[in-house]
Amino acid sequence: LRSAVSQNRRRYTKHGFDLDLTYITNRIIAMSAPCFGGHTAYRNDIHIVSRFLSLHHYGSFFVFNLCDTYISSDGVMGNYHPQMLFNQVQRIPFEDHAPPLMSELIQFCEEASNWLKAHHNNTIVVHCKGGKGRTGTMIAALLLWTGHRRCAIDAMELFTFRRT
Numbered sequence: 001l002r003s004a005v006s007q008n009r010r011r012y013t014k015h016g017f018d019l020d021l022t023y024i025t026n027r028i029i030a031m032s033a034p035c036f037g038g039h040t041a042y043r044n045d046i047h048i049v050s051r052f053l054s055l056h057h058y059g060s061f062f063v064f065n066l067c068d069t070y071i072s073s074d075g076v077m078g079n080y081h082p083q084m085l086f087n088q089v090q091r092i093p094f095e096d097h098a099p100p101l102m103s104e105l106i107q108f109c110e111e112a113s114n115w116l117k118a119h120h121n122n123t124i125v126v127h128c129k130g131g132k133g134r135t136g137t138m139i140a141a142l143l144l145w146t147g148h149r150r151c152a153i154d155a156m157e158l159f160t161f162r163r164t
Contacts, residue, residue, distance in 0.1 A: 010022045010162070010163060010164065015055070017048065017052050019031065019044050019048065019049065019052060020032040020043070020044050020131060021044065021049075021052070021131075022131075022162055022163050023162065024139055024143075024158065024159055024162045024163065025143075025148065027116055027122065027123045027124065028116075028123070028124055028126070028139060028142070028143075029123060029124065029125040029126065030125075030126055030127070030131050030132075030135045030136070030139055030159070030162075030163055031044060031049070031125060031126075031127045031131045031135075032044055032127060032128075032129065032130050032131035033065075033067055033127050033128065033129045033130075033131070034046040034049040034050075034080055034084075034085075034127070035080070036080065036084075046080050046084050046085075047084075049085070050084060050085055050086075053085065053125065054086075057121075057123045060119065060121040060122045060123055061088055061122070061123045061124070061125055062088050062089075062090070062112075062115045062122070062123075062124050062125070063085050063088055063089045063090070063124075063125045063126075063127070064089075064090050064092060064108060064111075064112065064124060064125070064126045064127070064138070065089055065090070065091045065092070065093070065127060066091075066092055066093060066094060066100075066126065066127065066128040066134040066135060066138060067091075067093055067127070067128055067129055068093045068094060068095050068096065090111060092104050092107060092108050092138075094134060096128065096129060096133065096134065097133065099137065100134070100137065100138070105138070105141050108138050108141070108142070109138075109141055109142050109145040109146075112124050112126075112138075112142050113142065113145055113146050116146070124142075126138055126139055131163070132163060136156065136159045136160070136163065139155075139159050140152065140155035140156045140158075140159050141155070143155040143158060143159075
C-alpha cells in the first residue's frame with residue numbers, strides 16, 4: 001500500500017526501514033510528510049521517521065516542514081508536534097500547487113544553508129505532504145543558493161533524478 005501511495009517516488013528500504021524518503025545529496029533529504037494514527041498504513045509513520053533520524057543522523061538533523069495547515073489523522077489541525085522529532089523542526093508553510101513567497105524562499109535557504117555550514121555532519125530533511133512539489137521547489141532553490149548547481153534546470157533535474 002505504501003508503494004502505491006508513493007507512486008513514482010523512490011523509497012528508502014535499507015536497514016529494515018521502508019520510508020518515502022530519498023537522499024538528494026548526502027546531506028539533503030526529501031520525504032513525504034510524517035504522520036501518526038490510521039494514516040501510517042500508507043504514509044511515513046512519525047515514530048519510524050524519528051527512529052530513522054536518531055539512528056542515522058542523531059543530533060545533526062533539522063527538519064523543514066513546508067505543509068500548509070491540514071487535518072491530521074487524529075483530527076487535529078496542523079501536522080505533528082515538533083517534539084516528535086526532538087524539536088528540530090522549522091515550519092515554513094505554503095499552499096500546495098503554489099509558489100512560496102520570496103521571503104519564505106529566502107528564509108528557507110538562509111536557515112538550511114546556515115545549518116549545513118555549522119557542521120560537516122549536519123543534514124536537513126525537507127517535506128511537504130507528498131515530498132515532491134513544494135519540497136522540490138525549496139531543495140532546487142537551496143542547491144542554487146549554496147552553489148551545488150549553477151542553473152535552475154540542473155537543480156530541478158538533480159531533484160527529479162534522485163527522487164523518482
